Each structure stands twice: as C-alpha cells, then as structure tokens.
Amino acid sequence: MCQQSKPQRLKRSSSPPFSGPANPNAFQPHQPSLDSCHRVQKAWLASRVMPRRKAGYLTPGGQRSINEKNLRLAFTISRECAFDLMKLLWSLHPIRTSVMMILNVVRGLFPAFRGYSQAMIVDELQSLVSSERFAWSRIIKLLCAEILRRTFETAIDSFATTNENIVMDSARFFVEYQQMAQRLRLDIPTISEPIVRDCLQESDLFVRSFNGMGGFGLLSPFDFVQIFALLSELASHVLVLLSLTGGTANIGVLVLSVFSAVFPLLLSRFGFVIPHPDSSYTTREVRVAERQEKLRNLAYSDCHRPEILLFGLGPWILQSWANSRKAVMRNERSLYSAQSGVSQMLNQINVSDLLFAIQNIPLLLMFQSSSASLGSLALYRSSIQAVVFTMGSLLTTFRMAFQGIFLMGAFCAAMNIRPHLNPEDEEMTKYPALPNGMKIEARHISYTYPGNKEASLQDISFTLEAGESLAIVGYNGSGKTTLAKILLRIIDFDQGDLLVNDVDIRRMTPSEYHHHVTTVFQGFSKFNSTVRENIGLGFVQKLGSQAAIEHAMRLGGADAFVHALPNGLKTKLDISGFDAMPYPSVSGPTAHGFSSRLHHGLSGGEWQRIAISRAFMRADRPEVDLLLFDEPTSSLDGHAQNKVFDTIDKVSRAPSGERTKTVIFITHRLSTARRADKIAMMEKGTIAEFGTHEELLKKGGSYAALYKASV
Numbered sequence: 001m002c003q004q005s006k007p008q009r010l011k012r013s014s015s016p017p018f019s020g021p022a023n024p025n026a027f028q029p030h031q032p033s034l035d036s037c038h039r040v041q042k043a044w045l046a047s048r049v050m051p052r053r054k055a056g057y058l059t060p061g062g063q064r065s066i067n068e069k070n071l072r073l074a075f076t077i078s079r080e081c082a083f084d085l086m087k088l089l090w091s092l093h094p095i096r097t098s099v100m101m102i103l104n105v106v107r108g109l110f111p112a113f114r115g116y117s118q119a120m121i122v123d124e125l126q127s128l129v130s131s132e133r134f135a136w137s138r139i140i141k142l143l144c145a146e147i148l149r150r151t152f153e154t155a156i157d158s159f160a161t162t163n164e165n166i167v168m169d170s171a172r173f174f175v176e177y178q179q180m181a182q183r184l185r186l187d188i189p190t191i192s193e194p195i196v197r198d199c200l201q202e203s204d205l206f207v208r209s210f211n212g213m214g215g216f217g218l219l220s221p222f223d224f225v226q227i228f229a230l231l232s233e234l235a236s237h238v239l240v241l242l243s244l245t246g247g248t249a250n251i252g253v254l255v256l257s258v259f260s261a262v263f264p265l266l267l268s269r270f271g272f273v274i275p276h277p278d279s280s281y282t283t284r285e286v287r288v289a290e291r292q293e294k295l296r297n298l299a300y301s302d303c304h305r306p307e308i309l310l311f312g313l314g315p316w317i318l319q320s321w322a323n324s325r326k327a328v329m330r331n332e333r334s335l336y337s338a339q340s341g342v343s344q345m346l347n348q349i350n351v352s353d354l355l356f357a358i359q360n361i362p363l364l365l366m367f368q369s370s371s372a373s374l375g376s377l378a379l380y381r382s383s384i385q386a387v388v389f390t391m392g393s394l395l396t397t398f399r400m401a402f403q404g405i406f407l408m409g410a411f412c413a414a415m416n417i418r419p420h421l422n423p424e425d426e427e428m429t430k431y432p433a434l435p436n437g438m439k440i441e442a443r444h445i446s447y448t449y450p451g452n453k454e455a456s457l458q459d460i461s462f463t464l465e466a467g468e469s470l471a472i473v474g475y476n477g478s479g480k481t482t483l484a485k486i487l488l489r490i491i492d493f494d495q496g497d498l499l500v501n502d503v504d505i506r507r508m509t510p511s512e513y514h515h516h517v518t519t520v521f522q523g524f525s526k527f528n529s530t531v532r533e534n535i536g537l538g539f540v541q542k543l544g545s546q547a548a549i550e551h552a553m554r555l556g557g558a559d560a561f562v563h564a565l566p567n568g569l570k571t572k573l574d575i576s577g578f579d580a581m582p583y584p585s586v587s588g589p590t591a592h593g594f595s596s597r598l599h600h601g602l603s604g605g606e607w608q609r610i611a612i613s614r615a616f617m618r619a620d621r622p623e624v625d626l627l628l629f630d631e632p633t634s635s636l637d638g639h640a641q642n643k644v645f646d647t648i649d650k651v652s653r654a655p656s657g658e659r660t661k662t663v664i665f666i667t668h669r670l671s672t673a674r675r676a677d678k679i680a681m682m683e684k685g686t687i688a689e690f691g692t693h694e695e696l697l698k699k700g701g702s703y704a705a706l707y708k709a710s711v
Contacts, residue, residue, distance in 0.1 A: 036080050037416050043076040044202075044409040045195070060201035064406055066399070074402060077409035085408065086221055092170045100167050101225050103160040108229035110153055112236035115382040121146060169329050171222060172210035175411070177322060179207050180299045182415060184314035187510060188305055189420040189492050192450060196417060202410035209404060219397070219404040227401060230394045234387065285331050292324035294528055304525045306490050307537075310514045311618075316540040421492055421510045431512050432501040437466040437652075437662035438516065438625035440487065445496035447482060456482045458686045460496070464678065466625075467659030469652070471673035472666045473703070474682035480666045481522055483682070484630050487664065489513050518618045522630040522666070524611035531562055532569040534610050538617030548617065555620075555647050556613030557640060561606055573610075574599035604635040612644060619661075620651045627652060629665040633672075645675060670707045679703065 047064050050056040064070045090097045121142050183191075183200065190196055209220040219226075298304055298317050308314060423429075445460040457479045464470050472480050485491045486498065489510045498505045505513065518538065527534050535552055536543035543549075549569065553559040565571040602610070612632055618624050627648060633641040645665075652661040665676070673679050674693040681689040681696065681703040689696050689703050696703040 040080045041413045043073040060198045074405045081412040104225045104229040108232035175207045187419045187421045203414035206407035206411040219400040234390045288327045295321040307525045429507045439466040440464045441499040443497040445493045447493045469663040469676040471676035471679045478682040479685040517626045518615045519628045520615045520632040526575040535613045538614035552613045552616040555616040558609040558613045572599045574601040608635045
C-alpha cells in the first residue's frame with residue numbers, strides 16, 4: 001500500500017510510524033498513494049490535538065469538538081478512506097448489503113404511512129357515525145385490514161433485521177480479524193510507541209462499534225445508513241404536515257398531541273410487553289466463548305508478545321480465534337432464529353398504535369361540526385410528534401457519526417503501521433544458513449530504553465563462531481537480558497552492527513529469523529491453557545503430535561510431574577491475573593467459576609520445566625541454529641540444573657558429537673558458566689571481560705572475583 005524508501009522510525013514527538021501494511025491481506029483501500037495514506041494519518045493525529053496546549057493530545061476515544069477545523073479533518077478522512085472501506089464491506093455480502101440499505105430507507109417511510117393509514121380508518125369511522133349507519137362489520141373489516149397491514153410491516157422488519165444481522169456479523173468478523181492480524185504482526189518497538197498505542201486503542205473502539213447501532217455510544221459505517229433512514233422519515237412527515245395544514249395551527253391539536261405522547265406509556269401497565277426468553281449457554285458454547293476470549297487476550301497482551309513473536313504463534317492464534325469467533329457468532333444467530341418465529345412476529349405487532357387509533361372514537365361527537373376530519377387531526381398530531389423525535393434522533397446520530405469518522409480514520413491508519421524491525425523490500429535477504437550453527441558478530445552495539453537517559457547497553461562487541469557456546473554472566477541490571485532480546489531480534493539496537501552468519505540482521509525479517517531460534521525467556525509466559533498447549537506452542541505445527549510433546553517433556557524434565565497431574569496433558573494450569581468471563585444462566589458444571597475450580601497450580605520449578613520443554617519443542621529441529629536460555633534453571637536445584645544443561649549440550653550436537661547449534665545462556669551460577677566455550681562478563685551495560693573460563697581466571701578481574709566469591 002503506502003511505500004517508503006527507508007523504514008520510518010518514530011520519535012517521541014513526531015508522527016506515528018505509518019509506512020504501509022506489511023501484510024498483503026490487510027485492509028487496502030484501492031491501493032492509495034503514499035500522500036493519501038499520510039493525509040489520513042495527519043488528519044487523525046491533528047484531530048487529537050488539544051487547543052491551547054502544546055504537544056497535548058486527547059485521550060484515546062476523546063470527543064472531538066464540532067468546529068470548522070475538525071469538520072475539514074473529518075472531510076479529509078471520509079474522502080480518503082470512507083468510500084473504500086464501505087466498498088470493501090459491501091463486497092462481503094453485495095446483495096444483502098444493498099437490500100439492507102434500501103430497506104433502511106424504506107422502513108423510514110413506515111411511520112408516515114402508518115399514520116396515514118390510521119387517519120383513513122378514523123375518517124371512515126367518523127363517516128359511519130355521522131351518517132348514523134353504524135355497522136360493526138365495517139369496523140371489524142377495517143381493523144382486520146389494519147392488522148394485516150401491520151403484520152406485513154412486521155414481516156418486513158423481521159426480514160430486514162435478520163438480513164442486517166448477517167451483514168453486520170460478516171463486517172464485524174472482518175474488522176476484528178484485520179485488527180487482530182495487525183496486532184499480531186507488530187513488534188515490541190513499534191507497539192511501545194505512545195502514538196501507535198493510541199491509534200490502536202481508537203481502532204479498537206471502531207471495531208467495537210460493529211456490535212450494533214449505537215453500541216458503546218459508537219456508530220459503525222453501516223450504521224451511517226441510519227441517517228438516510230431518519231432523513232426519509234423526516235421528509236415523509238414534513239410532506240404530510242404540509243398537505244394537512246398549509247401553515248395553520250390548532251392549540252387543541254397540540255394539547256391532544258401531548259396526551260397521545262403519554263398514552264402509549266400507560267399501555268405497559270396492561271402487560272403489552274414483548275417477552276424476552278432467557279439467554280442460556282450450553283457447556284460447549286461457554287468453552288468456545290472462553291477460548292475466543294483467551295486467544296484475543298493473547299493477541300492483545302504485551303507480556304506474551306516476545307514468545308508470540310519468537311515462536312511464530314501469530315497465524316495459529318489468528319486461525320484459532322477465527323474458528324472460535326465463527327462458532328460464537330453461529331450460536332448467537334441460532335439463538336436469534338429461535339426467538340423469531342411466527343408467534344414472536346405476531347407479538348411484535350404494535351398494539352399501542354392500534355389502540356391509539358381506536359381511542360379517538362369517543363371524540364367523534366366533539367368534532368362533528370368541524371370542517372377538519374378527525375383522521376386528519378390525528379395524523380397531524382402524530383406527525384408533529386414524529387418530527388420532533390426524528391429531529392432529536394438525527395442530531396444524536398449526526399454527532400455519533402462525526403466521532404465515528406475519526407475512529408474510522410484510526411482504523412485505516414492502524415492498518416498502515418509497519419513494524420519497526422521489518423526491512424524494506426529492496427534490502428531484504430534470506431537467512432544464510434551454515435551447517436554447524438549460527439555465527440554471531442556484535443560490533444559496538446548500544447541501546448537505550450525509550451524514556452531513559454542512561455544507556456542499558458554500551459559499546460557491546462564480541463564474536464561467537466558457529467557451534468560455540470557462550471555464557472553471559474554479571475550482576476543484576478548489567479544488561480544481560482537486554483542483550484538477549486537484541487540477539488533474539490525482539491528489540492532493536494540504536495548504534496552498531498549485528499551480523500548473523502556474516503549478514504546484517506536488519507536485512508532479515510524477524511519472523512524468518514525466529515524460525516532458526518528457540519529460547520527460554522527469564523520472564524517466560526504462563527498461558528491460561530492446558531499443559532499440552534503450554535508446551536506445544538513452542539512449535540505450534542506439532543501441537544497435535546502426542547509424540548512430539550512427550551519428547552519435549554522428557555528433554556525438559558517435565559514428564560514425571562505432568563503425568564501425575566489430574567488430567568495429564570489436558571490439565572488446565574492455574575495462572576495469576578486471569579479472570580474467567582462469566583456467562584449468565586449457566587447451571588451445573590458450567591456455572592461461574594467452572595474454569596478456575598479445574599485449574600491446577602504449579603510450583604515455580606514446575607513452571608520453569610514447562611517453559612524449558614516449550615523451548616525443546618523445536619530445539620532439536622535441523623533449521624534451529626541458536627539456543628538461547630535466559631536464567632533457565634533459576635528455580636531448579638543443582639542436580640536438575642546439571643541435567644538440563646546436559647540435555648542442552650546433547651541437543652546442540654549431532655550423533656557423531658559434532659556441534660550443530662550455537663548455544664547462549666545467561667546465568668548467575670558460575671559453576672554452570674564454566675561449561676561454556678566462552679564467557680562474557682557484563683558490568684554497567686558493557687562487556688567488561690570476554691574469553692574462556694581459564695583465561696578470565698588468569699586475568700584476576702571481575703569474573704575471577706565473582707567466581708571466587710561463589711565457590
């Protein structure tokens with residue numbers, strides 16, 4: 001879509017890093033030019049600027065003032081992306097969407113037609129009474145005709161509602177899918193930008209607006225059609241008033257209009273209320289809905305993002321969410337269909353309007369001497385009331401639509417965010433594999449976390465040949481974990497060069513590079529799921545393979561306690577900070593709290609073995625060249641620690657004993673560090689000493705002092 005010659009880096013006070021979608025399947029309105037994309041982005045950002053405050057922005061979702069400046073910005077956004085987005089949504093269901101738009105306008109004419117029909121009935125009744133030839137058969141015939149007309153109108157409403165639900169479900173699924181896909185593609189440096197996060201938040205609000213007309217006080221693009229429906233209703237009532245009055249007014253009619261506005265409210269006392277069946281959920285529906293929410297939380301979670309990126313879980317999360325979301329939407333449609341039978345349609349006939357027409361009969365004698373018919377007076381009264389109400393609805397809808405334009409701009413802008421770590425197409429290169437692991441060469445690397453003044457890494461330089469092992473040691477806060485994230489391509493570095501197999505790592509896409517890496521993060525993820533998924537997500541392609549998961553568990557030393565769990569691999573693991581979503585009207589084992597009661601807690605050491613097993617899901621695969629472990633055995637005893645490192649050494653070698661993988665591990669235990677070919681001693685963000693265990697001891701420096709203190 002929008003293309004640039006160089007990756008655009010976002011500074012704290014500059015525009016967001018929108019440079020076009022890296023995903024070819026993402027929302028792309030008519031392949032706009034770079035200028036078109038930037039106009040939408042600039043207009044959205046400008047709309048958030050708070051007047052009389054320098055560098056101040058509205059909070060995400062903040063209401064924009066209706067003024068000349070914002071009207072121009074709204075016009076710019078609408079011109080650049082509204083038509084294209086509507087065209088794209090229309091293409092999901094072309095015929096149904098066209099029918100929905102037509103019926104919305106047609107339904108706007110119903111109130112005026114209803115009032116005209118009532119007026120005809122009342123006039124006929126007045127004629128019968130004044131002629132003194134009152135016949136109940138004639139009245140019954142008129143009332144039956146009115147009931148049939150209302151039944152026909154209700155049938156059209158029912159069809160229109162069903163059709164609209166199908167269209168809105170498709171549109172909602174589409175925008176939710178696009179939003180999740182984009183979030184899963186974004187890397188940590190990109191998503192940590194404040195403006196990008198604000199853009200994604202407002203984009204989320206836009207997606208939420210597809211939950212229905214006025215949901216969350218928002219308006220979706222399809223709900224904009226409601227404006228045309230209101231305009232058609234307003235126009236029809238105005239035409240009726242013009243045909244009736246010619247500019248005259250009657251105080252008695254106005255008083256009667258007030259009474260007619262109050263009268264329908266009294267009908268509720270007589271039980272004219274549409275019954276709403278209780279919403280109940282089966283066990284399967286609860287589980288599907290719960291899984292949908294868990295997957296959505298994974299996509300939106302910052303704490304899980306490193307492992308989602310490194311293990312390439314994005315496509316799996318997206319596909320699994322899509323399957324669950326479709327199942328939930330099918331359940332919702334089934335529930336609606338069950339409530340939309342013939343009896344429901346008959347119940348929806350507006351009895352209050354019918355009674356409103358009948359209640360005018362006693363007033364016939366009062367107007368027998370009047371030149372105006374009672375029907376015309378009733379029609380005038382209802383039209384006046386409808387005009388006032390429609391004008392209020394139109395004003396409210398316009399305000400919501402105005403705010404919705406800027407949320408739509410945020411959605412379009414969010415789809416154009418390019419991940420920071422992705423190289424430009426002309427600079428991109430494939431990962432250059434070597435037969436015996438990964439060669440890593442760092443040259444003067446420095447890095448400062450956003451918002452910090454002091455650098456976390458300074459002038460980091462070292463060379464690790466393919467197949468060698470490196471232990472990174474040092475005091476807390478010396479930059480060990482930060483260096484690991486840079487080596488894993490989770491975050492970028494500010495200065496220097498990082499070569500992998502003699503190629504600049506910035507020329508490789510992170511997703512391809514991650515195929516050749518496995519890791520255990522110091523703050524590894526604890527997924528709210530079963531043991532099987534917590535382990536299998538290390539190589540999601542083998543998630544369904546019992547043998548692969550059993551093998552990984554044996555390597556990680558988790559097999560013994562996993563088999564002792566209540567349901568083995570199917571045991572749901574308990575994690576802190578997760579609140580299960582309650583569902584109403586669920587009885588028995590699916591009641592609120594169903595999930596938490598069956599979740600099983602693990603100790604710190606057991607969780608660590610789960611994380612190690614997750615890394616081993618792919619560690620012995622031929623394409624994996626780097627094994628990086630950040631404090632993988634901090635919660636294990638000495639015996640278990642040695643066993644894990646023996647396994648790492650075994651996995652990193654061919655059956656002949658030749659090294660085939662490069663190993664890097666961070667540890668505080670120097671007895672473990674001496675197993676490595678090389679050791680990097682880090683102090684204050686830099687590598688103070690680098691060499692073998694024996695070389696560093698001979699130097700008598702920081703490493704030697706730390707080692708002597710630990711033994």
